[in-house]
Structure formats: C-alpha cells, structure tokens
Amino acid sequence: MPAIESRPVAAEAAATGSASGRTGGPAGAPRRPLAPRPRFSRAHLREWAWGYAMIAPLFVGLVLFYLWPIVQSAYFSFTEWGAFGGQEWVGFKNYSAFMSDPQLPRAAWNTVKYALIILAGIPISIVFAALLNQVHGKYATLYRILYFLPVVSMPAAVAMVWRWLYNGDYGLINYLLSLVGIHGPHWVSDGRYTVYALGVVGIWSSLGYNMIIFAAGLKNIPRQYYEASSLDGAGRVRQFFSVTLPLLSPSIFFVSVLSVIGGLQMFDLVLMMLGKTNPALADSKTIAYLFYEDAFITNNQGLAAAIAVVLTLVLLALTALQFRLQKRWVHYG
Amino acid sequence: MFRKVLVLTGAGALALAATGCSSSKSGSSSAGKTESGPVTLSYGIWDAKQKPAMQQMADAFHAAHPDITIDIQVTPNADYWTKLQTAAASGTAPDVFWMNGPRVGLYAGQKQLLSLSDKPGFDNTPFPKALNDVYTLDGKQYAMPKDFDTVGLWYNKKLFDAAGVKYPDATWTWQNVIDAAQKLNDPGKGVWGIASPDWTQENLFNTMLQAGGSAISADKKKSGFDDPKSLAGLQYALDFVTKYKVSPTAQQMTDTQPDQLFASGKVAMFTDGDYDLPEYKGAAGLDADVAPLPAGPDGKKATVINGLGNVIYAKTKHPEAAWEWVKYLGSKEANEIQAKTGTVIPAYNGLSAEWVASAPQYHLQVFIDQLNDAVPYPVSKNTAAWSKPMQDTLDQIWGGKLDLQTGAKQIADQMNAALAKE
Numbered sequence: 001m002p003a004i005e006s007r008p009v010a011a012e013a014a015a016t017g018s019a020s021g022r023t024g025g026p027a028g029a030p031r032r033p034l035a036p037r038p039r040f041s042r043a044h045l046r047e048w049a050w051g052y053a054m055i056a057p058l059f060v061g062l063v064l065f066y067l068w069p070i071v072q073s074a075y076f077s078f079t080e081w082g083a084f085g086g087q088e089w090v091g092f093k094n095y096s097a098f099m100s101d102p103q104l105p106r107a108a109w110n111t112v113k114y115a116l117i118i119l120a121g122i123p124i125s126i127v128f129a130a131l132l133n134q135v136h137g138k139y140a141t142l143y144r145i146l147y148f149l150p151v152v153s154m155p156a157a158v159a160m161v162w163r164w165l166y167n168g169d170y171g172l173i174n175y176l177l178s179l180v181g182i183h184g185p186h187w188v189s190d191g192r193y194t195v196y197a198l199g200v201v202g203i204w205s206s207l208g209y210n211m212i213i214f215a216a217g218l219k220n221i222p223r224q225y226y227e228a229s230s231l232d233g234a235g236r237v238r239q240f241f242s243v244t245l246p247l248l249s250p251s252i253f254f255v256s257v258l259s260v261i262g263g264l265q266m267f268d269l270v271l272m273m274l275g276k277t278n279p280a281l282a283d284s285k286t287i288a289y290l291f292y293e294d295a296f297i298t299n300n301q302g303l304a305a306a307i308a309v310v311l312t313l314v315l316l317a318l319t320a321l322q323f324r325l326q327k328r329w330v331h332y333g
Numbered sequence: 334m335f336r337k338v339l340v341l342t343g344a345g346a347l348a349l350a351a352t353g354c355s356s357s358k359s360g361s362s363s364a365g366k367t368e369s370g371p372v373t374l375s376y377g378i379w380d381a382k383q384k385p386a387m388q389q390m391a392d393a394f395h396a397a398h399p400d401i402t403i404d405i406q407v408t409p410n411a412d413y414w415t416k417l418q419t420a421a422a423s424g425t426a427p428d429v430f431w432m433n434g435p436r437v438g439l440y441a442g443q444k445q446l447l448s449l450s451d452k453p454g455f456d457n458t459p460f461p462k463a464l465n466d467v468y469t470l471d472g473k474q475y476a477m478p479k480d481f482d483t484v485g486l487w488y489n490k491k492l493f494d495a496a497g498v499k500y501p502d503a504t505w506t507w508q509n510v511i512d513a514a515q516k517l518n519d520p521g522k523g524v525w526g527i528a529s530p531d532w533t534q535e536n537l538f539n540t541m542l543q544a545g546g547s548a549i550s551a552d553k554k555k556s557g558f559d560d561p562k563s564l565a566g567l568q569y570a571l572d573f574v575t576k577y578k579v580s581p582t583a584q585q586m587t588d589t590q591p592d593q594l595f596a597s598g599k600v601a602m603f604t605d606g607d608y609d610l611p612e613y614k615g616a617a618g619l620d621a622d623v624a625p626l627p628a629g630p631d632g633k634k635a636t637v638i639n640g641l642g643n644v645i646y647a648k649t650k651h652p653e654a655a656w657e658w659v660k661y662l663g664s665k666e667a668n669e670i671q672a673k674t675g676t677v678i679p680a681y682n683g684l685s686a687e688w689v690a691s692a693p694q695y696h697l698q699v700f701i702d703q704l705n706d707a708v709p710y711p712v713s714k715n716t717a718a719w720s721k722p723m724q725d726t727l728d729q730i731w732g733g734k735l736d737l738q739t740g741a742k743q744i745a746d747q748m749n750a751a752l753a754k755e
Contacts, residue, residue, distance in 0.1 A: 083443050083715075085422035167588045189587035191732075277531065277724060279583045279732020296415055297721055 070312070077305035087302070094306035103285060110195055111286045115263030117199030118206065122255055125207055126248070129214035148208040155205075159272035162201050163188060166273075188273050191283025198269045198284070206262065210255050217251030218244070249330045257322050261315055267292060287311055372654045373402045377430030379413040386674040390667045394658060401654045421445050421646070428649040429658055432476045432642050434467040434709070435716040438553075440644070441475040442714035442755070447645040448473040452656050459665070460680050463638045463707040470714070476642025477663035478680035480671065482606045483703045484535055484636045485623040486510075487613065492517055492524060492601040501602070501624035507543070507569055510602065510627050511577065517601040518579040526579035527602040528591035529570045531731040533724070535605050538637045538711060541566035543629030548711040549748075556719075556748035558741045566629070571730070571737055583731035595621075606639075607678060607700040614692055625699050626706075638707035640680060719751040 077094055079087035098104065128147065135143055150158065165172050166187035174184030187197040225243045234242065245252075267288035274281050285293075287307065295304035378387060384407055391403035406427060408416050414436065420426040421440070432440065440446050449455050450473045457465045460478040468476035486501050493500055496517045501509070514526030530536060538548050546563025549556060557563045573580035580586075581594060595603040596616035604626060613621055628634045643662045645655045661667055668681035678688050678700065689697040713719070723744050730740040 083439055084418065084445055163588075169585055169588060171588070186584035186588055189584040191734075275587065277728055278587045279728045279734070280587070282725060282729060282734075293721070298717055299418065 073305045073308055076302055077309045079302045079305075081299070081301040083299060090302065094303045095310070097303055098306050098310065101290070103282075103290060106283070107285045107287050107290050110284060111264055111266060111288075113195050114199055114202065114266045114286060115260055117196070118202050118259045118263035119256060121203035121206060122210065122252065122259065124203065125210035125255070126214050126252070128207065129211045129218060130244075132211060132215055133218050144212075147211055150205045151208040153205075155268050156272055158201070158205060159269060163273055166197055189278055189280050191280040194274065194280045194284040198266070198273060201269055201273070202263070202266070206259065210259075213251050213255055214248065217248045221247045246331045250332055253322070253326050253330045257319055260318055260322065264288075264311070264315060264318075371400050371402070372651050373404050374429060374649075374651060374654055374658055375404045375406055375427035376658070377406050377408065377413075377417065377427035379408055379410040379431060380676075381407050381409075383674070383676055386671055386676070389670050389674075390662065393666065393670070394661045397661075398654075398657060401657065403658060424648050426646045426648070428646055428651060428655045429643055429662075430646065431479070432468070432644040434639050434712045435720065437468050437475055437642070437644070438470060438712050438714040438716055441470045441473075445647050446475045447647055447649075447652060447655075448475060449477060449645070449656075449659065450474050452660070454660060456663075459663075459682050461638065461682065461704050461707065463704070463709050464640060464680055466709040467639070467712065468642050476644045477659050479641040479643055479662065480677035481638055481640035481680050482608050482678065483638050483700045483707055484539055484604055484606050484626060485699045485703070486602060486626055487595060487605050487609075487621055487623045488602045489595070489598060489600070490620045490622055491598065496601075500622070501627070503625050505624065505627040506632070507627055507629060511572075514573060514579040514602060515577060518577075523599060525581050525594070525600045526577075527573050528586060528594055528600040529573035529580040530586045530591050531570075531583065531724075531727040532591075533720075533727070534637060534639060534710065536570055537567060537727070539604065539626055539635060540570045540629075542635035542637070542708050543626070543633050544569065545629065545631060545633055547708075549713060549752075553713045554752055556745040556752065558723075558748060559745035564737065564741055567730075567737055567741060574731065575733075583728070583733070595619075607697065610692060610695070610697070614695075621695070623695055623697070623699050625703055634703075634706040635708055636703050636706060637710045638704070639710040641677075642680075713752055714755040715751065718754070719748040722747045722751075 076087065078089060078091060080090045080093070081087055132140070132143055132147070168174060168184065168186030168189065171184075171187070173187070177184040185193050187193050221244065225247070226239055229239050229243055265288050266286045270281075270284055270286055270289045271292065274284060278284075288311065291304050291307040291311070294300040294307065376387070376391070378384065384405060387405050391405060395402055413431075417426055417430065426445070432446075437446075441448075455474075457474060457478075461481065464478045464481050465474060468474050468478065486505070488501055490500065493513075496519075498513050498516050501513070510527065516526070518524065518526035533548070541548055541557065541563040544562045544566035546560040546566055547557040548563070574582060581589075581591070581600070586594070589599075591600065591603055592605060592609050592612060594600040595605070596612055596619055598619060613619060626634065626636050643659050645652065645659055649655050663681075665681060665684070668679040668684050671677070671679045672681075672684045672687040678685050685701045689701065691697075726735065726740050726744045726747070729735040730737055735743075
C-alpha cells in the first residue's frame with residue numbers, strides 16, 4: 001500500500017494493519033525496568049488484604065456456584081446414580097456409554113451446524129452496527145432499543161412467538177411465501193429444516209447484543225484514519241477492509257468466542273420451539289439436549305455429568321484454539 | 334490468557350452446575366416434635382388452581398384434629414418431579430404429596446412411600462378398581478386415589494350437521510369412525526375428519542386395548558407392542574393419517590396441537606380426556622359434545638384411566654399423623670369438598686354428579702360410565718425408562734421415518750430390555 005504510506009497518520013493506520021505477520025511486540029519497545037525485590041512490609045500486606053477483600057464477593061460466588069459444581073460434576077461423571085441418591089463408582093462407563101450412543105453423531109453434527117449458523121450471523125451484526133452508526137438524532141435511540149429488545153425478552157416468549165410465525169399451516173412466514181406462490185414447509189416439525197429455522201432465531205436473538213459490541217468498537221476507531229485514507233484516495237470499500245475491519249477485529253474476536261460457546265450449548269430453543277412429541281426432534285437434538293434428557297427425563301445423572309464434562313472440555317479446547325489463532329488476525333490498535 | 338479462557342468457558346460450566354446442584358430444602362418443618370404434641374404436616378401439590386379446595390379440606394381436617402396443622406406447598410408441575418426427586422434423595426420431601434400413575438412404581442419400588450395397605454382402617458372399596466390397581470405394586474397399595482380421568486370421543490356438532498352425519502353414540506365401532514371421518518373430511522374448507530396424533534393416553538393406549546392388545550402385560554414384565562392385536566390398534570390410528578388421509582399429519586399436529594385444531598373447528602372428531610373440558614368450554618364458536626370411545630373390531634370397549642393419588646413419604650417424622658390426613662383425604666367428606674369445586678372428577682364412587690352438572694351442555698356422564706371399561710394406565714416400576722424411547726419411536730413412525738412393523742418391534746425390544754432391569 002505505497003499510496004497511503006506517504007502520509008504520517010495513514011502510516012500509523014497502515015502499521016497497525018500490517019502488524020499481522022509478526023508475533024512479537026514492536027522491536028523498539030523499551031524493556032520493562034526490573035522491579036526492586038519485594039519487601040513484605042505491613043503496608044504491602046494491608047494492601048493485599050484490601051485487594052482480596054474487594055474481590056472476595058465475586059470470588060466466593062464463582063467458587064461456590066461455578067468451580068465447586070464443576071468439580072462435583074467431574075466426580076459424578078464417574079458414578080452411577082440411584083433414583084433417590086446413592087452414587088456408585090463406575091469408572092469410565094458413562095463416558096463409553098456416551099461415546100457409543102447412536103444419537104451422538106447426529107447431535108454433534110447438529111450442534112456444529114448450529115454454531116456455524118450463529119457465527120454466520122456476525123457479518124450481519126457488523127453491517128447492522130455500521131448502519132446504526134449512521135443514524136443520528138432522535139431515532140438513533142429508538143432503533144437501538146428495537147434491536148436490543150430480543151436480547152432482554154423472555155426466551156420462552158420468544159420461542160412461542162417464533163413457533164407461531166413458523167407454523168406450517170397458519171404461520172405468517174408461510175402465508176407471505178404463499179403470496180409469491182411458494183408452498184412453505186413445516187419449519188419446526190420437519191427434520192430437514194429445523195436446524196436452520198432455529199439458527200435464524202438464534203441469529204435474531206443474538207443480533208442486538210453483538211450490535212452493541214460492534215457499535216462500541218466502531219465508535220472507538222479514530223476519525224482521522226478515515227480522513228487520512230480518503231485523502232489518499234481510498235474508497236468506502238477499501239476503507240472498510242483496510243481500516244474498519246482490522247480495527248474492529250478485537251470486537252469480532254470477542255463476539256466470535258462468545259458465539260461459539262453459545263452456539264455449542266444450543267438447548268433452550270430446541271426444547272421450547274420443538275417440544276417433546278415432535279417427529280423432527282430426533283433430527284434436531286443437540287449435545288446439550290442429550291444432556292437435558294439424561295439429567296431430567298430419564299434421571300441418569302452420571303451420564304448427564306459425563307456429557308457436561310465432555311462438552312466443557314471441547315469448549316475449553318476450542319476457546320484456547322481461538323486465542324492462539326487470534327494472533328494471526330486480531331489487531332489491538 | 335488461560336484465565337481468560339476459564340472465565341469465558343464459565344458459561345459452559347452452567348451445564349455442569351445444573352447436574353451439580355443438589356438438595357432443595359422443603360418439607361417437614363416440625364422436626365424434633367413428638368408425635369403426641371402439635372404437629373405440622375407438609376403437603377406437596379402441583380396445581381395452584383386446586384389449592385383453595387385443598388385448603389378447605391385442610392381446615393376441616395384441622396378442626397377435627399386440632400393437634401395437626403397442614404402446610405400446603407404448591408410447586409408448578411414443570412418443576413414438581415425434579416424438585417420432589419432431589420428432595421426425596423436428601424430426605425426432605427413433604428410428609429404427604431400428590432402422586433400419579435407413571436411415577437408411583439419408581440417411588441414405591443425405591444421405598445420412598447409407605448404402604449397404605451398396612452395402615453389401620455385402610456379402605457379402598459369406595460374407589461374404582463382400575464384406579465386402585467394403578468397404585469398397587471406387588472399386592473400393596475401406595476396411594477389413596479384423589480381424582481381420575483378417562484378418555485372420550487369429542488365431536489364438533491356443527492361440522493357433523495353440515496356433513497349430514499349422525500352424531501357418535503355408544504353403539505359406534507371403529508368402522509363408524511372411519512366412515513364418518515371420510516364423510517366429514519373437507520380439504521377445500523381446511524376441515525379434517527379426525528385428529529389422530531401419536532399421543533398415548535388420548536389415543537394409542539386406548540386403540541391397542543380396543544383391538545384386544547395392550548401396551549404392557551398384566552404382570553408388568555413384558556411389552557405388548559409386539560402383540561399383533563396391539564399392532565392392529567396402532568394401525569387403525571395411523572391409517573387415519575397415512576391411508577385415509579383424513580387426519581392432519583404429524584408435522585401439522587406438532588405445529589398446531591390437535592386439541593387446538595379441535596377447539597378452533599378445524600377437526601370434526603378427537604379422542605381426548607375430560608381434563609381438556611375447560612379448553613373446549615371456553616372456545617369461542619365451538620359447538621361440541623362428547624361420546625364414549627368406539628368399540629374395536631371384536632366389539633371390545635376400553636379406555637385407560639389415570640389420575641392422582643395422595644401418598645405418604647417413607648421418611649416422614651409423623652407417620653401416624655400423615656396417615657390420619659391421607660385417610661381423611663380418602664373420605665367421603667373430603668371428596669365432596671373436591672366435587673363442589675368442579676375442577677376434577679373426584680375418585681370417590683358416586684360423587685361425580687356435581688362435576689357432570691358443572692357443564693350441562695356436554696354429556697360428561699360418558700367419562701363416568703366408561704369406568705366399566707376402564708383399564709389402568711400402563712405403568713411399571715420405572716415407567717420413564719421405557720416411556721421416553723417409546724414416545725421417540727412413535728414420533729418417528731407418525732413422522733413417516735419408520736414403518737409401523739419395524740417401529741413397534743423396536744419399541745417392544747427397548748421396553749423389554751428396560752423391564753428386565755426392574
């Protein structure tokens with residue numbers, strides 16, 4: 001990009017953009033001066049005590065409601081439960097039962113498909129965030145509220161309304177399709193369509209949250225970069241790809257990590273939009289749904305714990321992988 | 334960085350937290366008090382609409398037994414069983430609580446309930462035999478019947494009049510239903526002759542019985558799904574959808590439930606329990622009535638009977654007081670209170686007149702008269718272990734993914750495997 005490098009401000013932007021190849025910090029960065037050896041004075045101790053006191057409420061809650069259940073579940077995953085308590089150590093039996101479950105491949109594939117659909121919603125969120133940033137004046141707040149409303153709506157109510165919309169015989173969607181001569185399918189009771197139908201609802205309900213993150217990210221991009229690049233003759237498209245996208249990448253990264261975690265945990269929509277006697281249910285189950293069935297319908301708590309442990313490990317691995325890969329494409333301006 | 338990963342994955346831990354969480358405190362609030370002093374019994378129920386009636390009984394009982402106070406605890410049905418099971422596991426379930434047929438085997442089999450047959454003054458003769466049988470395990474009865482429900486053939490009078498078809502009555506057989514459904518079916522107007530979903534209590538368990546088969550053998554050890562007669566019952570119900578095409582498809586009945594289709598006048602006939610009476614009573618423009626279920630090809634009449642019962646928790650600290658309360662709940666006086674409120678059919682024989690009179694526009698007596706043909710709702714010690722795979726497979730058959738022969742065989746195999754483990 002020689003055309004841009006002649007101007008100092010643009011060069012700065014370009015530098016941020018081209019740092020992608022390097023993994024280390026800037027070559028000329030000064031080394032951090034060595035700290036003096038810590039002395040455990042009373043003042044230090046008091047400072048630490050205050051620090052721990054400050055984080056204690058959150059920390060205790062986290063240990064009690066997150067970490068301890070994780071430890072317990074990991075233990076339970078090696079046990080078999082009687083209907084009314086009493087656990088028996090069974091080793092890896094639950095894990096082998098889960099791995100040989102004939103429903104697993106289909107459920108795993110559905111889960112991946114659903115996560116991919118949610119990820120596909122990210123570009124849509126970016127577009128909407130960019131458009132929302134163009135709106136000024138009294139309507140800006142109105143639009144923001146409208147788009148954020150799905151995020152704070154009750155999932156059960158959301159599922160119910162979408163069920164009506166998707167109704168094969170009397171739904172609004174199929175009515176609109178019939179106006180243009182298309183005979184719409186049974187979106188939420190035909191196994192060929194359910195994953196996509198649910199995916200659309202997933203995108204719709206996460207759009208508002210993602211947009212807020214992206215809108216904040218967009219606002220953080222200094223205007224001078226756009227001014228400088230347009231002086232250099234960059235068009236809007238070029239600006240989007242050379243300025244906006246690289247500088248928005250931390251937000252994109254954050255949203256995609258959350259989307260993968262959320263997508264792979266897909267459960268509530270399957271339960272609430274499909275219901276229990278649905279011919280499409282067998283084709284639409286996700287891993288988290290299998291967990292629910294074992295934990296709360298057939299009361300096989302040990303097996304359910306094993307599923308939860310496997311799901312957590314997969315999420316952990318995928319998130320760690322994303323953090324590794326981010327070095328290749330995320331630019332912290 | 335690893336810490337960040339941990340925090341983000343914390344969301345994943347929610348699933349884990351769900352299995353990890355254990356006992357919720359509920360139940361006997363009067364620990365430490367002796368049997369002779371004043372006692373408070375906790376009474377677990379799941380229907381808030383019935384609480385006033387239950388409270389009325391509790392007050393009447395307290396007047397007669399000033400030493401015993403009843404504390405009614407309502408848990409919505411959606412959470413009732415999950416909460417009850419965790420509470421029972423930690424020894425804190427209510428002293429007395431509501432029980433139903435599909436669960437009684439599990440609770441009684443795992444020694445969570447006191448046998449009522451051993452109690453002084455226990456008398457189950459005022460209740461329908463089929464209902465007593467639902468709660469009887471290895472010769473001992475564990476629940477005092479509270480109310481019951483049977484299934485009838487609901488029909489839309491307007492649609493019958495328009496098609497010039499005679500209303501269903503007690504003489505009807507399967508063939509009458511098939512003929513009528515074909516005459517009533519009118520795709521041009523969006524009207525179906527009948528709704529025949531893969532629902533078991535409302536449809537399939539009954540048709541299997543009418544054909545001379547059953548869902549489960551009398552000794553509760555073998556599945557009845559591989560019995561050719563049961564198969565004929567399933568075939569009859571499925572034919573409405575696939576052969577005669579006079580019923581909405583499984584997909585259509587998933588998108589819009591058959592009871593909603595019936596309530597909105599899209600379906601001329603639907604076999605349904607008495608418990609949907611409030612829905613049909615309140616449906617605008619619906620002019621409906623109800624007839625007995627039709628007889629099978631050999632003239633056999635049958636409906637499953639289900640309902641609720643009152644049980645005593647095995648670990649209650651006040652077994653005597655709890656028995657007094659349950660005995661009262663099974664008395665004529667208590668059942669009369671229940672009959673007057675009109676929400677459910679009281680289990681006590683001869684007290685259904687008030688309930689029948691609560692909606693004179695319907696022949697509700699049908700549900701009572703069918704007691705003669707009533708068969709206990711099919712249950713075993715661990716009903717949930719086979720009822721879920723059964724429903725899953727039925728969904729596949731109704732959805733057209735599996736043929737009936739293969740599917741029924743599959744259900745029988747899964748069910749037999751589950752029953753063998755009991």
